[in-house]
Amino acid sequence: MKPVPIDYDTVREMLRTATPDRVLRFIGKSHPADIALLFKGLQAAEIRQLFDILFSSRRAAKTLKELPPELLPDILALIDDEKVGRLIVRADPDDAVTFIDSLSDDRRERVMGLLDPERQAAVREIINYPEDTVGRLMTTEFMALSPNTTAQGAIDKIRERGELETFFYLYVVDDAGKLVGVVPIRNLVIAPPGRTLSDMMISDPVKANVFMDQEEAARLVAKYELLALPIVDEAGRLEGIITVDDVIDIINQESTEDMYKMVGLAEEDRVFTPVLRSVKMRLPWTMLNLLTATLAASVVSLFENTLHEIIALVTFMPVVAGVGGNGATQTATVIIRAIALGELEFSSAWKAVVKQVSVSICIALAAGAVIALAALIWKGNPYLGLVLASAMILNLGLMAGVAGAVIPLLLKSLKLDPALGSGIIVTGLTDAFGFLSFLGLATLFRQYLI
Amino acid sequence: MKPVPIDYDTVREMLRTATPDRVLRFIGKSHPADIALLFKGLQAAEIRQLFDILFSSRRAAKTLKELPPELLPDILALIDDEKVGRLIVRADPDDAVTFIDSLSDDRRERVMGLLDPERQAAVREIINYPEDTVGRLMTTEFMALSPNTTAQGAIDKIRERGELETFFYLYVVDDAGKLVGVVPIRNLVIAPPGRTLSDMMISDPVKANVFMDQEEAARLVAKYELLALPIVDEAGRLEGIITVDDVIDIINQESTEDMYKMVGLAEEDRVFTPVLRSVKMRLPWTMLNLLTATLAASVVSLFENTLHEIIALVTFMPVVAGVGGNGATQTATVIIRAIALGELEFSSAWKAVVKQVSVSICIALAAGAVIALAALIWKGNPYLGLVLASAMILNLGLMAGVAGAVIPLLLKSLKLDPALGSGIIVTGLTDAFGFLSFLGLATLFRQYLI
Numbered sequence: 001m002k003p004v005p006i007d008y009d010t011v012r013e014m015l016r017t018a019t020p021d022r023v024l025r026f027i028g029k030s031h032p033a034d035i036a037l038l039f040k041g042l043q044a045a046e047i048r049q050l051f052d053i054l055f056s057s058r059r060a061a062k063t064l065k066e067l068p069p070e071l072l073p074d075i076l077a078l079i080d081d082e083k084v085g086r087l088i089v090r091a092d093p094d095d096a097v098t099f100i101d102s103l104s105d106d107r108r109e110r111v112m113g114l115l116d117p118e119r120q121a122a123v124r125e126i127i128n129y130p131e132d133t134v135g136r137l138m139t140t141e142f143m144a145l146s147p148n149t150t151a152q153g154a155i156d157k158i159r160e161r162g163e164l165e166t167f168f169y170l171y172v173v174d175d176a177g178k179l180v181g182v183v184p185i186r187n188l189v190i191a192p193p194g195r196t197l198s199d200m201m202i203s204d205p206v207k208a209n210v211f212m213d214q215e216e217a218a219r220l221v222a223k224y225e226l227l228a229l230p231i232v233d234e235a236g237r238l239e240g241i242i243t244v245d246d247v248i249d250i251i252n253q254e255s256t257e258d259m260y261k262m263v264g265l266a267e268e269d270r271v272f273t274p275v276l277r278s279v280k281m282r283l284p285w286t287m288l289n290l291l292t293a294t295l296a297a298s299v300v301s302l303f304e305n306t307l308h309e310i311i312a313l314v315t316f317m318p319v320v321a322g323v324g325g326n327g328a329t330q331t332a333t334v335i336i337r338a339i340a341l342g343e344l345e346f347s348s349a350w351k352a353v354v355k356q357v358s359v360s361i362c363i364a365l366a367a368g369a370v371i372a373l374a375a376l377i378w379k380g381n382p383y384l385g386l387v388l389a390s391a392m393i394l395n396l397g398l399m400a401g402v403a404g405a406v407i408p409l410l411l412k413s414l415k416l417d418p419a420l421g422s423g424i425i426v427t428g429l430t431d432a433f434g435f436l437s438f439l440g441l442a443t444l445f446r447q448y449l450i
Numbered sequence: 451m452k453p454v455p456i457d458y459d460t461v462r463e464m465l466r467t468a469t470p471d472r473v474l475r476f477i478g479k480s481h482p483a484d485i486a487l488l489f490k491g492l493q494a495a496e497i498r499q500l501f502d503i504l505f506s507s508r509r510a511a512k513t514l515k516e517l518p519p520e521l522l523p524d525i526l527a528l529i530d531d532e533k534v535g536r537l538i539v540r541a542d543p544d545d546a547v548t549f550i551d552s553l554s555d556d557r558r559e560r561v562m563g564l565l566d567p568e569r570q571a572a573v574r575e576i577i578n579y580p581e582d583t584v585g586r587l588m589t590t591e592f593m594a595l596s597p598n599t600t601a602q603g604a605i606d607k608i609r610e611r612g613e614l615e616t617f618f619y620l621y622v623v624d625d626a627g628k629l630v631g632v633v634p635i636r637n638l639v640i641a642p643p644g645r646t647l648s649d650m651m652i653s654d655p656v657k658a659n660v661f662m663d664q665e666e667a668a669r670l671v672a673k674y675e676l677l678a679l680p681i682v683d684e685a686g687r688l689e690g691i692i693t694v695d696d697v698i699d700i701i702n703q704e705s706t707e708d709m710y711k712m713v714g715l716a717e718e719d720r721v722f723t724p725v726l727r728s729v730k731m732r733l734p735w736t737m738l739n740l741l742t743a744t745l746a747a748s749v750v751s752l753f754e755n756t757l758h759e760i761i762a763l764v765t766f767m768p769v770v771a772g773v774g775g776n777g778a779t780q781t782a783t784v785i786i787r788a789i790a791l792g793e794l795e796f797s798s799a800w801k802a803v804v805k806q807v808s809v810s811i812c813i814a815l816a817a818g819a820v821i822a823l824a825a826l827i828w829k830g831n832p833y834l835g836l837v838l839a840s841a842m843i844l845n846l847g848l849m850a851g852v853a854g855a856v857i858p859l860l861l862k863s864l865k866l867d868p869a870l871g872s873g874i875i876v877t878g879l880t881d882a883f884g885f886l887s888f889l890g891l892a893t894l895f896r897q898y899l900i
Contacts (some may be wrong), residue, residue, distance in 0.1 A: 031674060033674055033675075140586070154641055155640065158639060158640055159640045166678070167636045168618065168636075171563065175494060185635055185636055185639060186608075186617045186618075186635055189605055189608060189635060189638060190605065190608055192608045207880040211536070214896060222695070222699075224481060224483055225483075225695040227618070227677060227694070231787060244677070244694050244698075245567070245672070247669075247698070248672045248694075248697070248698065249672075249703075251698065251701055251702065252672070252701065252705075252791060255701075255702075255705035256787055258709070259705075259712075259783050259786075259787055260783060260787070262709075262783075263776065263779045263780045263783050264780065265783060269784060270784065270788065270793065271784055271785060271787075271788035271793055271794050271802050272793075272798075272801070272802070272805065273804060274810045275809050275812065276812075279809055279812040279813055279816075280808065282780065282813055283813060284814070285776075285780075286773065286777070286817050287820070288811050289772065289773050289776045289820065290769065290773060290817055290820060292772070293768055293769040293772035293773055293823070295771060296768040296769075296772065297765045297766060297768050297769050298765075298767060298769070300764055300765045301762075301765040304761050304764065304765070307757075307761055307831045308460070308758070309760045311752075311753070311754050311757055314750055314751075314754065314757050314764055314767075315747045315748075315750045315751040315754070316747060317747075317764075317767070317768075318746040318747050318750060318752070318767075318771065318881055318885070319740065319744060319746075319747050320744040321768065321771075322742070322743035322746065322877065322881055323736065323740060323741065323743055325738045325775075325876070325877070326713065326714065326736075326873070326874055329713045329873065330713045330714065330732065330735075333709050333710060333712075333713050334715065334719060334720065334721055335707055335721065336709075337706050337710070337721075338720065341706070342722050343518070343720065343721055343722075348722075351722070352721050353721065355722065355725060355728075356721075358725045359728045359729050359732065361727050362725065362726075362729040362731060363729055363732055366729075366733060366736070367736050367737075370737070370740060374744070375681050423776070423779065424776055427772065427775070427776070428634055431768050431772055437513070439480050
């Protein structure tokens with residue numbers, strides 16, 4: 001399988017003019033990950049053609065599973081039920097679930113009905129695990145042997161079974177199916193033929209419960225540098241494994257999710273998602289944003305009299321609000337990333353808040369001094385500078401520090417994603433509080449400002 | 451090695467009262483990744499004690515390499531030169547480079563001088579590769595054999611060499627050291643003893659040049675689901691490998707970098723970085739932010755007359771600016787993430803910009819309608835609503851869409867990080883342009899607004 005991008009225009013041309021066999025010969029030696037990329041820009045009819053070519057050579061499942069998850073639904077929507085059913089039968093169990101998940105709700109049951117009872121049961125078992133748990137993601141293709149198997153016996157069993165795609169460890173289970181150890185395949189290679197697995201296994205290995213959140217499982221794999229993580233049920237029985245390539249997908253997905261949720265984007269809103277679908281996903285967040293902006297606006301409207309009296313204040317409003325908003329977003333980003341990487345526990349949350357607020361206050365003192373000086377030079381009024389600096393300290397120092405640190409932690413303690421809309425929330429708060437402190441102080445000291 | 455967190459308070463208590471041997475017995479069975487976590491909260495004297503205990507049992511290198519990179523410099527700063535030198539001699543070559551990189555500039559040469567010439571040369575060779583290239587990151591611990599080695603011969607060689615930490619593939623090289631193929635270790639296990647490596651190898655495997663950017667290499671490993679990526683020099687000679695656990699670190703590091711750079715944070719600014727160090731890193735960005743905010747402020751000051759005449763306008767300024775800023779950040783996030791995940795090439799950049807601007811315009815039409823209605827109800831003036839809606843369409847629709855999509859692409863075309871300060875830049879632009887369009891239109895139509 002050659003890891004070389006396929007020339008897209010040639011394939012398009014061939015789909016129009018060449019026989020399916022010739023197309024297959026052209027793309028056939030390429031890696032499924034590269035073939036999958038072809039689907040990205042093709043028209044509906046071309047997608048069906050390409051799918052049929054891959055399907056008839058039994059490569060459709062292997063190729064489609066490489067697609068980014070947001071593209072899969074559109075492609076499966078173009079393929080008829082019967083073919084999708086056969087695709088699912090041929091796929092590995094975990095990929096079968098991915099395909100089923102990408103079908104529209106009404107189609108899902110219809111396609112499930114086309115599967116043989118055994119496969120149907122296997123798929124239903126995995127689908128029953130809640131989303132984002134490792135049970136939903138694991139593959140049931142692993143090799144488990146009993147502790148008294150010898151190294152040679154294990155090698156014979158591996159030969160019998162043929163090549164497993166995901167095969168870095170042998171799992172050792174007792175009579176009840178309980179996981180008791182793992183043998184890295186490299187240890188098997190160098191072991192004397194007669195040695196038993198129980199003599200060479202790592203006992204009490206790192207494992208995860210079927211209901212563990214996928215992000216937590218990914219952190220385990222990263223921390224202990226594993227190639228695969230065994231997944232066990234409540235009784236400790238081995239149910240499946242998740243492999244390091246799944247973990248990379250999880251890590252990328254969770255990073256996208258964090259970045260997206262901070263600014264109010266849905267995960268499916270990708271660079272080439274159709275315009276109307278993107279609009280539909282962004283609208284609710286824009287409306288929330290209008291609401292938080294209206295909060296800031298209503299604070300401003302409280303001070304119309306002061307503003308009318310001292311119109312120069314208006315000029316500095318964006319400074320207090322803008323710098324506060326960015327400070328709050330910075331703090332929120334540090335906290336969200338620390339939670340995501342497992343560097344911050346609730347037990348040390350208080351310490352983290354104190355530290356972030358201290359940083360914000362120092363930054364605010366410096367920024368306040370600069371802006372006070374700028375106001376003095378620009379408008380020639382030292383009191384305006386003092387009011388500005390004080391508002392900056394209150395907003396960028398206190399509000400931005402506290403809101404940026406506390407909002408993500410609060411969201412997490414409510415069992416929500418710590419990033420969820422946090423960018424919108426904290427900038428809304430710093431806008432409103434920035435205007436309140438600046439215009440409030442200006443009103444109090446207005447005799448010095450006129 | 452038990453994958454169980456160690457009770458932190460017990461260790462602290464033991465460091466005060468127990469003998470080094472007892473401490474070692476208590477923590478000794480734990481995984482280095484868990485032992486490393488202990489360093490996070492200890493005092494200087496305790497860190498030295500713990501280091502000495504690990505050092506004397508030859509576990510210091512394995513443990514310290516598990517530390518998050520931003521903690522390592524502080525810990526090495528507490529250890530004397532001679533011990534750091536011996537630590538570096540005992541470490542794997544890639545970890546040795548990590549340790550050297552974590553020393554202060556003046557110390558680096560001093561410690562290098564303590565190494566034997568051979569190790570010094572090896573370290574210098576890796577350190578000469580530019581930062582963020584795979585050459586800088588690769589390990590030189592791999593197993594390369596000639597194509598006519600038999601399966602049994604290979605297994606014997608592996609036995610001789612002992613256990614390699616990173617060992618998933620055998621690399622097949624010709625007489626000149628050129629990489630010609632890889633043999634996954636699982637294939638070796640099931641091969642007949644007499645078969646040669648050239649008969650079972652995957653020829654022309656995925657590989658990377660020593661100067662490839664680490665992010666690009668990580669994408670290759672993720673795309674082709676590899677466990678290790680061979681690194682070759684210009685002549686195709688095998689120089690080293692990077693393993694999937696390094697790739698996970700790269701992916702996490704690059705995601706942090708993107709999130710951080712968007713809002714103007716330095717990568718070393720972590721949740722528990724000392725306050726003054728965080729302040730020092732955030733100050734330059736805050737000053738840039740003050741500058742962009744001042745741009746917005748000077749736009750506002752142009753319209754002081756209009757504002758003085760129609761003070762109600764002030765109330766709506768934060769709405770136009772805030773919603774525009776968030777829209778621009780959303781668009782920038784989509785583009786930055788697509789670039790990071792390799793989903794967006796320059797060739798399709800134009801298409802991406804058109805799509806994002808279309809989305810922004812649709813969103814702006816909806817938000818404009820809502821705000822126009824709100825203004826009508828609140829202030830009873832339909833013209834104010836029209837001006838607001840038009841400004842919203844110009845700012846959220848055009849400016850936010852264009853700036854959010856173009857700024858990251860522009861940064862990338864300048865060979866800078868597409869995320870670099872993009873949050874600060876785009877919100878600065880939408881603030882300034884939002885005020886310009888809103889107050890500009892209001893000035894043009896002021897007879898209808900009074």
